[in-house]
Amino acid sequence: MLTEQKAKHLDAIELITAVIDPGTYRSWDVPVVDPDPGPEYRQELAAARAKTGVDESVLTGEGHIRGRRVAVIVSEFRFLAGSIGLAAAERIVAAVERATREGLPLLAGPASGGTRMQEGTVAFLSMVKISAAVRAHRQAGLPYLVYLRHPTTGGVMASWGSLGHITVAEPGALLGFLGPRVYEAINGTPFPENVQVAENLFDKGLIDAVVPPSQLSDVVDRALSILVTGPHPRIEPPKTLSVRPSEAGAWESIGISRNPKRPDLRQLLAYGARDVLPLNGTGQGEKDPGLQLALARFGEESCVVIGHTRPRPSQQTAMGPASLREARRGMRLAEELGLPLLTVIDTSGAALSKEAEEGGLAGEIARSLHDLIGLNSPTLSVLMGQGTGGGALALLPADRTIAAQHAWLSPLPPEGASAIVHRNTDHAPSMSEAQGVNVASLHANGLVEHIVDERPDAALEPKAFCMRMGQAIEYELAALSNAGISNLLPQRLAKYRRLGGELGWEDSAQEPGGPEK
Template sequence: MGTSLRGAHGSPERPDAAGLLDRVLDPGSYESWDVPPAYTAPSPAYAADLARARERSGHDEAVLTGSGLLRGRRVAVVVSEFAFLAGSIGVATADRIVAAVERATAEGLPLLAAPSSGGTRMQEGTVAFVQMARITAAVMAHRAAGLPYLVYLRHPTTGGVLASWGSLGHVTAAEPGALIGFLGPRVYETLHGEPFPPGVQVAENLAAKGLLDAVVGVDDLPGIAAQALDALCAARPPVSRAGGSSAGSSTPPVRAGGVPVLSESADVPAWESVERSRRAGRPGVRELLAHGATEVTPLSGTGDGEADPGLLLALARFGDAACVVIGQDRAAQRVGRPLGPAGLRVARRGMRLAAEFGLPLLTVVDTPGAALSPEAEERGLAGEIARCLADLITLRAPTLCLLLGEGSGGAALALLPADRV
């Protein structure tokens, strides 16, 4: 039987842990995995802190864990309760998180984490700090099992939580206006004697910098998470690439029923092909997705603080087939922002995602060429082209390259060597 967890704390815009679970999971589907903490406080003062936190929050620790249905799909959840000692992570908190992650892995469940935390629990000192390594190990084992890990960063998420399990998602979204940063603003002001620069540690800014995939309210989270899981959980087993790329194969893939996926195009004179590829009004990758895909979940940036508007990364579904799409956006490149090293690093993130889940990868080539500038050289343009080529050629997933328009220079070459072109 499911449990309703409507809490007294939080607000409609920023619900507490219980309120978030009620709004994200299907009604009545949540089942708690929590057991009472076995941890004994080392001092009377800390024991009193824990007692006050339990009374204030209505919970016995700073996280709630369990499983439930997300648009009909069973998922595991780990959700912080900020009202319990600012969502801080101590030994008992870490024990609960690790147990939940390991159970999710054992049961083959996708995992949704929704941290809101000031970091590690100061009352427990170094022993609390090193718990981040335990949690990270459990999350990486979950990912290594080929299971999705989605993260929803809530206001605020700082310190060791952001520097561990808060930054390891396959897809990462955040609450609008959420404070997100490694160093909390009060700590910064104490250390430097002045406030942290405004507008930096804000979800919207971090999304623009390529650290987050989306900024969404809690009521939009179920749809986005469900769509991402539909794609990530649709993976087929990885394809052996021991013999290298099969781009020269004469046998096209077929759909169910024996209908070829690809057909030969009519002969077009070479110069006419060049002219067609440069027509200003021809469709680009965004039009391809808008008219051809039934579902699209955009992903943003590298996740490591780099983004490039000239490279589109998304999870998409074409009919019954889910895939990762890496597409060069000609329109963005034409307004003075040619594709640079950051865009190729975004592409490599997409390749890793396809390999991790065995998802087909669609690359879309449509570029007037890579950035030719001192900055591009200093940031490793040539090396990124080489690494894109190496990753794509050895990728353990089916690959398809669509030449949608211009294919000039190394930027085009970086996405070219697929199983089918």
């Protein structure tokens, strides 16, 4: 969705006309009450109203986007540089609160220099109540979508402009905290070029896409078709529910899973999902090619997807700490929007590097496990292929787990395990069998509940395999969504508590200090 196309910067009414279905827009605005302005400011307000034909720097209302009712808040930059004073802030808050009351998704299109300087600190503090209203909207499980327009800076960028579940921007838009003119006036030197532009923010993982106004309604429609879900219809059980583990040995499955032609998350989304909207980065200045974050629909079932991506020939994609911070963004989205979370595991291991260690990889794995095991949304994990070490473990905990027949899960690559135990890699095949890394062992131990067959190798039938996997995912998502999170959470905890239970630890009545002597 990233594009270099340059687009005309639309004013508020032009943007509303471009995005809202014809004839459906209805304004929510009531006449503004100005603060007690001095003569000079009164003249500025009158001139802005005469110039723009609107009474304030924001317009609010509702309309339909591809037939779906949506609330909108759009800045008018020509009105005192889109600045937010007390009247504009009150209009924004009233619109957000109304959207929340009426259960509407909200599209915000800021274009603003920030706080209105003529109104001082009280106007500056209005960003707090706007942020509070947005927070309440999000906590109600309602989508908040942001379209950053040229330019958006200052307090607007640092409040309601940066709180979207999904954030896209118009091509070439100037976006940043400190306006370049302010920077130059304070520091005596120009701000570095090409930093505060939409395309650079995309590259840094701060926004999800760069989209011209002509495509915005399509993006909103795709997003809301996934985010706004209806009842979950009963789905016929897929044939994969009766699939048994492969009779291949663990080492054979490992070899099959390492085939570079094996389908990965990209093919699963292309062939197995009905609709996909990729997201980008952590939203905090990081992105890592080792993980993909997306919204998707499998059949009628919507979900947030986080998963490993296999390396491309020119790319190193071992999962680093930024990958997991992006994954945790996906976890928060799932919880807030009430969507199931799908994790897809296919990794030869987490990154081993100075940067990964200093970036806190171990801590990010721990926090991912912590969040997943208690996530307040249904969770489904898929073992797609390789499953090595902490990189795999970080995305594993889930209410249900599906596995491809030749997937596997191990604390280290078998070669590494052999090197530790035997001081060479010659025993990797026997180590893989002894450690029980394959699907047969994982199924027997209660970790994997659903197996998708390979006929006889997913690399030989990538599209058909991904379609079967997509059907299995749709079935499991529907079942989980109908189960209710109050039932799922204790069952999820019990599932992992039972692992290793045959050793008798579960039934022990010992005191914490250990067995009686």
